[in-house]
Amino acid sequence: MWHPEPTVRHSIPEARWPTADEAARALLFRPVRVGALTLESRTWVPAMVPWRATADGFVTRENLEWYGRFAAGRPGAIVVEATGIRDIPSGPLLRIGHDRFIPGLKELVETVRRESGGHTRLLIQIIDFLSVKRRPDKSKYFERFLAVTDRHRRALSELSEGECWLAREEREVRAFLKGAPDDVIERVLDERELESLRFGYRERVTDVHLPHVRNLPKVLPALFADAARRAREAGFDGVELHYAHAYTMASFLSRRNDRRDGYGGSREGRVRLPLEVYAAVRARVGGDYTVGVRFLGDEVIGGGSRIEDAVYYGVEFARTGLDFLSVSKGGKFEDAKQPKVGQAVYPYTGRSGYECMPTVLSDGRGPFGRNLPLAREIKRAVNAAGLKTPVVATGGVGTFELAEEILRRGDADIVGAARQSLADPDWFLKVKLGRGDEVRRCTYTNYCEALDQMHKQVTCKLWDRVALGEQGIALSNDGRRRLLPPRWEKGGEKGKGGKGEEE
Numbered sequence: 001m002w003h004p005e006p007t008v009r010h011s012i013p014e015a016r017w018p019t020a021d022e023a024a025r026a027l028l029f030r031p032v033r034v035g036a037l038t039l040e041s042r043t044w045v046p047a048m049v050p051w052r053a054t055a056d057g058f059v060t061r062e063n064l065e066w067y068g069r070f071a072a073g074r075p076g077a078i079v080v081e082a083t084g085i086r087d088i089p090s091g092p093l094l095r096i097g098h099d100r101f102i103p104g105l106k107e108l109v110e111t112v113r114r115e116s117g118g119h120t121r122l123l124i125q126i127i128d129f130l131s132v133k134r135r136p137d138k139s140k141y142f143e144r145f146l147a148v149t150d151r152h153r154r155a156l157s158e159l160s161e162g163e164c165w166l167a168r169e170e171r172e173v174r175a176f177l178k179g180a181p182d183d184v185i186e187r188v189l190d191e192r193e194l195e196s197l198r199f200g201y202r203e204r205v206t207d208v209h210l211p212h213v214r215n216l217p218k219v220l221p222a223l224f225a226d227a228a229r230r231a232r233e234a235g236f237d238g239v240e241l242h243y244a245h246a247y248t249m250a251s252f253l254s255r256r257n258d259r260r261d262g263y264g265g266s267r268e269g270r271v272r273l274p275l276e277v278y279a280a281v282r283a284r285v286g287g288d289y290t291v292g293v294r295f296l297g298d299e300v301i302g303g304g305s306r307i308e309d310a311v312y313y314g315v316e317f318a319r320t321g322l323d324f325l326s327v328s329k330g331g332k333f334e335d336a337k338q339p340k341v342g343q344a345v346y347p348y349t350g351r352s353g354y355e356c357m358p359t360v361l362s363d364g365r366g367p368f369g370r371n372l373p374l375a376r377e378i379k380r381a382v383n384a385a386g387l388k389t390p391v392v393a394t395g396g397v398g399t400f401e402l403a404e405e406i407l408r409r410g411d412a413d414i415v416g417a418a419r420q421s422l423a424d425p426d427w428f429l430k431v432k433l434g435r436g437d438e439v440r441r442c443t444y445t446n447y448c449e450a451l452d453q454m455h456k457q458v459t460c461k462l463w464d465r466v467a468l469g470e471q472g473i474a475l476s477n478d479g480r481r482r483l484l485p486p487r488w489e490k491g492g493e494k495g496k497g498g499k500g501e502e503e
Contacts, residue, residue, distance in 0.1 A: 010362055243293050375391050
């Protein structure tokens with residue numbers, strides 16, 4: 001992953017944990033209205049992809065245990081991982097693109113309700129993404145993937161200062177390029193072809209020469225609406241529309257979207273499809289169902305959207321009726337590091353990826369609360385427009401003091417914590433009970449993110465090698481890591497939601 005230069009190594013901040021009485025008076029543990037829902041507290045576990053579904057997108061026992069473990073800590077809300085809206089192969093990611101996925105998703109909902117004692121609300125994040133191919137071997141690229149045209153022959157003729165290449169057969173062009181040095185290849189291939197060779201082929205929403213990309217505005221509203229209908233049928237309390245990071249809907253919102261069909265160019269054009277998707281979803285699930293959005297406060301790439309764009313989008317989303325605004329940052333393909341041959345480009349390896357999930361190897365500002373100013377600006381603009389849509393702030397939140405400060409300053413209405421919740425799913429409950437000194441604290445080294453990059457089952461280094469001999473625990477595919485943290489022992493009983501607690 002990219003890191004700032006010069007790099008400063010930060011320590012996780014010291015924390016003062018509240019007593020149970022102090023926690024009871026805290027804003028963090030007060031209820032909040034989110035569309036049709038009331039959350040018992042303003043604590044939120046954002047979507048994280050754990051790589052635990054089947055290869056064809058079905059819920060597994062490992063999925064149930066994963067979300068059940070977070071539910072035992074009783075956050076106000078959990079958002080289930082990015083779940084694909086199309087009925088297409090997408091690896092061990094959850095899918096919601098067909099009714100056959102509903103039974104497994106229904107079981108997931110029931111698991112969270114049981115493990116939280118009914119205290120945690122459950123939403124599901126629904127996503128669309130375009131095709132991304134693995135980086136090819138150089139020989140294979142020139143043998144199979146490059147579409148040889150007269151443009152390549154002309155470029156080769158210019159390099160050789162003769163016209164001999166103009167009449168060469170395609171196989172000769174391929175054979176030559178396969179063994180050509182980089183400086184020649186750079187002069188023969190165009191920008192997209194070079195990217196396909198060095199990073200793998202990747203579709204963009206601006207590839208309107210491709211019929212399926214050109215027709216996205218016609219297709220996506222119904223796909224999202226159908227997915228939301230399935231989410232409601234499965235029993236989820238709401239859906240989060242994934243308009244963030246490197247994926248389809250975020251790409252429509254990007255300043256780099258220069259489509260000329262009314263769905264790009266100006267801010268009004270770029271936000272058009274996201275609003276149409278929301279309208280289709282709302283029409284399908286009704287006004288009594290919570291529908292929110294996760295979007296970027298800053299893309300952190302050259303030519304990308306910035307906070308002023310996000311402020312505009314936030315106000316439009318709130319004005320049109322979305323029930324919450326969850327703010328993220330970065331995580332784009334455009335500045336990602338080159339993958340190894342045979343691997344796909346990963347959108348969290350460049351600067352934009354770092355800003356999405358900053359680590360303790362940082363600049364002078366450090367990683368803690370680094371992205372919170374984006375949520376603050378969006379909330380101020382939404383409120384100034386006379387709207388009260390709740391804003392979810394995330395990014396390096398690992399202490400009660402920081403979470404409470406965010407709420408008391410009015411920078412957000414809800415506080416999300418992904419990596420800290422992964423390190424200790426019980427941390428919100430421990431703080432509420434006045435036992436914050438027992439919190440297992442995230443060290444923000446992104447061990448978890450490195451596993452995600454390799455498409456390995458995500459765990460945390462703070463607990464995945466603990467008590468590996470414990471009877472009945474689930475282990476990773478390689479048998480070297482436990483897939484869930486140990487249960488929290490409190491008062492002689494295991495810290496399982498609903499047991500030994502006030503109901």
